[in-house]
Amino acid sequence: MQEMGFQTAGYEAEPPEVMARNINVGVRLLSAAMVSFFGAFLFAYVYLKERDAGAVWRPSSVKVPTGTGIGVLACVLVSALLTGVAVDALRRRGEGAWRGPAAISLLLIYAALGVQCYQWASLPFTPGSGPYASVFVAWTGFYGGVALLTSIYWLQTMVTGSFRTRHVPAGPVVSVAGAAGGEGAISGRIQVEARSFAFYWYFLAGVQVVTFLLLYVVA
Amino acid sequence: MSARRLGALLAAVLVVGGGVAIGLYVALFLEASPPPVQAAVIGRRVAALELQTVAEVGHGENSFWVSYYARTPGHKWVHSTILRVPAYSLVHVTVYQYDSATGLRNPLWGQPRGVVGGVMYVNGKPVKVLNPELASHTFAIPELGVSVPLPGVDEEAPNQCSNAPCTLAEAHNTITFTFRTRGPGKYRWQCFVPCAAGFIFGFGGPMQSIGYMDGELEVQSS
Amino acid sequence: MSAAAIPAAGPVREPWWRGLGRFNVFTGIVLGIGGYLIGALVIGHVLSKGIPAQTETNQNDIEFVCGILLGIVGFLVGMGFLNYPIARLTGAAPTLREKEEKGIARYFTLCTDHKVVGIQYLWGVLFFFLVAGLNAMLIRTQLLYPTEHFWSADNYITLVGLHGTMMMMMTTSMVLGPFGNYFVPVMVGAKRMAFPRIEALSFWLLPVAGVVLLAAVGAKGFPTGWTGYANLSVQAKLGMDCYLISFALIGISMALVGFNMLVTVYTMRAPGMTWTRLPIFVWSVIATAFLQLLAAPVLIAGMSLVLLDRVVGTTFFMPFSGGSPFLYENLFWFFGHPEVYILALPGFGLVLEILPVFSRKPLWGYRLAVAGLMGVALLSFFVWQHHLFVSGINPDLRPFFMFTTELISIPTALVFLNAMGTLFRGKIRFSVPMLFALALFFNFFIGGASGVFLSDAPSDVSTHGSFFVMAHFHYTIMGGLVFAFFGGLFYWFPKMFGVHLNEKLGKLQFWLFFIFFNLTFFPLFAVGMLGQPRRVSAYSPSLQWLNDWVTAAAYMIGLSFAVFVVNVVYSCFFERRRPEANPWHSKGIEWQLPTPIPVDNFERVPVINASPYEYGTPEAPLVANLNPSHAEVVAAGG
Ligand SMILES: [Cu+2]
Numbered sequence A: 001m002q003e004m005g006f007q008t009a010g011y012e013a014e015p016p017e018v019m020a021r022n023i024n025v026g027v028r029l030l031s032a033a034m035v036s037f038f039g040a041f042l043f044a045y046v047y048l049k050e051r052d053a054g055a056v057w058r059p060s061s062v063k064v065p066t067g068t069g070i071g072v073l074a075c076v077l078v079s080a081l082l083t084g085v086a087v088d089a090l091r092r093r094g095e096g097a098w099r100g101p102a103a104i105s106l107l108l109i110y111a112a113l114g115v116q117c118y119q120w121a122s123l124p125f126t127p128g129s130g131p132y133a134s135v136f137v138a139w140t141g142f143y144g145g146v147a148l149l150t151s152i153y154w155l156q157t158m159v160t161g162s163f164r165t166r167h168v169p170a171g172p173v174v175s176v177a178g179a180a181g182g183e184g185a186i187s188g189r190i191q192v193e194a195r196s197f198a199f200y201w202y203f204l205a206g207v208q209v210v211t212f213l214l215l216y217v218v219a
Numbered sequence B: 001m002s003a004r005r006l007g008a009l010l011a012a013v014l015v016v017g018g019g020v021a022i023g024l025y026v027a028l029f030l031e032a033s034p035p036p037v038q039a040a041v042i043g044r045r046v047a048a049l050e051l052q053t054v055a056e057v058g059h060g061e062n063s064f065w066v067s068y069y070a071r072t073p074g075h076k077w078v079h080s081t082i083l084r085v086p087a088y089s090l091v092h093v094t095v096y097q098y099d100s101a102t103g104l105r106n107p108l109w110g111q112p113r114g115v116v117g118g119v120m121y122v123n124g125k126p127v128k129v130l131n132p133e134l135a136s137h138t139f140a141i142p143e144l145g146v147s148v149p150l151p152g153v154d155e156e157a158p159n160q161c162s163n164a165p166c167t168l169a170e171a172h173n174t175i176t177f178t179f180r181t182r183g184p185g186k187y188r189w190q191c192f193v194p195c196a197a198g199f200i201f202g203f204g205g206p207m208q209s210i211g212y213m214d215g216e217l218e219v220q221s222s
Numbered sequence C: 001m002s003a004a005a006i007p008a009a010g011p012v013r014e015p016w017w018r019g020l021g022r023f024n025v026f027t028g029i030v031l032g033i034g035g036y037l038i039g040a041l042v043i044g045h046v047l048s049k050g051i052p053a054q055t056e057t058n059q060n061d062i063e064f065v066c067g068i069l070l071g072i073v074g075f076l077v078g079m080g081f082l083n084y085p086i087a088r089l090t091g092a093a094p095t096l097r098e099k100e101e102k103g104i105a106r107y108f109t110l111c112t113d114h115k116v117v118g119i120q121y122l123w124g125v126l127f128f129f130l131v132a133g134l135n136a137m138l139i140r141t142q143l144l145y146p147t148e149h150f151w152s153a154d155n156y157i158t159l160v161g162l163h164g165t166m167m168m169m170m171t172t173s174m175v176l177g178p179f180g181n182y183f184v185p186v187m188v189g190a191k192r193m194a195f196p197r198i199e200a201l202s203f204w205l206l207p208v209a210g211v212v213l214l215a216a217v218g219a220k221g222f223p224t225g226w227t228g229y230a231n232l233s234v235q236a237k238l239g240m241d242c243y244l245i246s247f248a249l250i251g252i253s254m255a256l257v258g259f260n261m262l263v264t265v266y267t268m269r270a271p272g273m274t275w276t277r278l279p280i281f282v283w284s285v286i287a288t289a290f291l292q293l294l295a296a297p298v299l300i301a302g303m304s305l306v307l308l309d310r311v312v313g314t315t316f317f318m319p320f321s322g323g324s325p326f327l328y329e330n331l332f333w334f335f336g337h338p339e340v341y342i343l344a345l346p347g348f349g350l351v352l353e354i355l356p357v358f359s360r361k362p363l364w365g366y367r368l369a370v371a372g373l374m375g376v377a378l379l380s381f382f383v384w385q386h387h388l389f390v391s392g393i394n395p396d397l398r399p400f401f402m403f404t405t406e407l408i409s410i411p412t413a414l415v416f417l418n419a420m421g422t423l424f425r426g427k428i429r430f431s432v433p434m435l436f437a438l439a440l441f442f443n444f445f446i447g448g449a450s451g452v453f454l455s456d457a458p459s460d461v462s463t464h465g466s467f468f469v470m471a472h473f474h475y476t477i478m479g480g481l482v483f484a485f486f487g488g489l490f491y492w493f494p495k496m497f498g499v500h501l502n503e504k505l506g507k508l509q510f511w512l513f514f515i516f517f518n519l520t521f522f523p524l525f526a527v528g529m530l531g532q533p534r535r536v537s538a539y540s541p542s543l544q545w546l547n548d549w550v551t552a553a554a555y556m557i558g559l560s561f562a563v564f565v566v567n568v569v570y571s572c573f574f575e576r577r578r579p580e581a582n583p584w585h586s587k588g589i590e591w592q593l594p595t596p597i598p599v600d601n602f603e604r605v606p607v608i609n610a611s612p613y614e615y616g617t618p619e620a621p622l623v624a625n626l627n628p629s630h631a632e633v634v635a636a637g638g
């Protein structure tokens, strides 16, 4: 991967496990930041609901769109499950076995986003219909715009990258703790990165479960 | 280019460009203030001011805003709240009130204060305390302790004013009172009724803009 | 890309204007303006159709916000920030860094060299610092007379808001931006930051935020000061959108910086760089980064919610529709209080880094200092309600938050202890960086002591919202952080630019700044006690002479910054005094490297042998072994 005329050619010679380790640590910090971010919506939810549990919080005209909510939740949960399957396959049988379930998992996140968009388009209330409606719009909006989109970006880069290099003969196996080595030259990185992604995505699926409980079940 | 040349160039750019940029920036914040309106002098240490309040200016950028207007000694209505009055004098104020009632948040302000005799005249009748619900605006000069509630016109009354300045042919209340000025200086005056329609709780916009519900009393030695 | 793809011929100098077509600031601005126009005139226009609250008033927030957001996206596209993500989405292999320009052009592009980013940050921060300082001058000009006015009330409060917001935004990056990006990787023995592209993004969001904030002037300003309280903010004019978007952008930038710094320090330390050998400055960066990572997201959320109230019509902060302004106050200060330590902690770290060098003694109580910094960081999440003491919060909550607030003075005092212990019997050299460092302790002591009156609920009742508060936080932020910043700048300038700033002009700047800083802000405690409120342009005529005094002194602070600008130009272009390799005789790793520091910092991964503070120990080894043998690397745990 030597790039000539590149002032910093030496960089790319860095062992991939350095970046893999950065990603591994980074994903935990990123999740911590997400706790703060969605914590703010949680706070708004609790604060406004506790202030006024009566008719103002959610007037009876504001109907909870439970059907589409279940749709989003189902897509997210199945996708998270498949991510787990994919990581397991990666560890046992290498990158080739990971690719399939990972790709389906990616499509499911797209599906979750699609259902979410459909829900916004057919929302049975307006954002101004009281605190519940406000929290609903903001929370689902940022879950879709931040959580789903970042996950899509990350998983898609791994999946497309893996598909692209699937015919590249196996390079030197990079020693990363627990990695069995794979076919592509970046297999060592994929090993760690897929697990980091799984951590992030499980975490966000957890957020989605909380979202579902609060916005659709308790409402 | 040598470093010194480059430095001299940079210094010149910094001084000239910086100066111009700062000048432009400062100019951004300068805003023309409305013209001062002189009270008519009607005697030794006695002056008279004529004001009107309107529900909507009716034209211009802020056509929906409420506003005060003031009248020059030449009987011309001016969109201004900068009032010039003589020091240590009695000022007779006449307010033609064209706006309807908003109500006072603090009923205590229903009492005219800081005015001669503690009384105001509404359409010629003396009033010592106003039903707070009838008030439309107040005329208040905190530093002089002046606070006068201005009763609004009946919303059902015919011939409502729609374009400022309003004329006496249109529905209005006439309020008169007299206050006494102190030494020369600038005094703030304003309406204390949150009357800015369209703004949350009625604050904002005209309530904080000189020329509308906020003004200055320039007391000058005579 | 293979080597064959590169033409073998020698470099041909291309005309300068060719460079304009590549991704750089110029293309960024062009696409940014295009984005604004499309966003406002097309997308926003369509979206706001049929919403009378937007189209039938003289302010259409939907158009304006769409314009700004798309303008930001356009700028980032023009800078080239989307090239890599799009390539990756279509399956390109990961790379660490962008292809880089050479020479001056680097500073106007997306550059992934952490040293370039540091210098970009330095000039960016200084620029906005001077603009915000100019606002301060204009504010003080207004206060020359109790009722006579230069600016209208609306414009005055906008000036106050711009000054406050811009300072709070820029100072979050004032130390971590330039010095953190430039020196943290070097200080931990790394060749780069953990995520170089994120590092570049965190910088480029800063000028974007600054420009968006300044755009508020053209959009009728905003009336809220830097705190942006709802629901005043919800009903404010268009300029409020600028405040909200720019502060949210800074929030994103802050979170990214914190994230990047933490990963870098955690994973990229050189062999032998144990936690107890970490320079104290790096520890302060850790503490700050931790705050940024966890507090800034709450700011982003808070700003977004206000924006939703204004643009989409939600009712988060509207009491008559079930919302609550207190929700905003809580969200804002949950970020806002950690924010003040995001400002203070790097300043502490910086001066503690400088003190040992100029007193030729080890840092006294290294572990205490670390505990102090981390303690402050941790506690700062539990004090935010002290900003709501007189807002009508449950009175029973006051004692708890009073207690936690006053508790914070203990870890803060540890930093003072470290300083005193380090100075005690030291061989002190009063060079310019040392003067700035020492002044911090003087100023921060007054700032901290005045803080006790504010943290105490009973006395806060009469001091809050007045110039007393204002004097207090200027003593801590300006007297602390800004002094530390200049100390650090004079200290590291020779390393960053290969030029020694003129000492005489430096001392002139210091004494002007120090004396008139105190003459400005100390009287303001009295002004506040005598009842002059913040953010109000009219005041009692009896306070005029105090205000005039303060204004005159404030102009002199402005002059001291002019001296600084003169110093930079004079030293860099006229005097050009090449510094010795290690002008302050520091033991820091950064001084072991050549000047300018090579692109990769270290040719080989170094091995760290000692703490950087072993002054006065002749037999102490060099801190870093820049050319270690394999055995040494293994022995150090690498
Ligand atoms: Cu009024």
Ligand SMILES: [Cu+2]
Residues within 6 Å of the ligand: C336, C337, C340, C383, C384, C386, C387
């Ligand atoms: Cu605080």
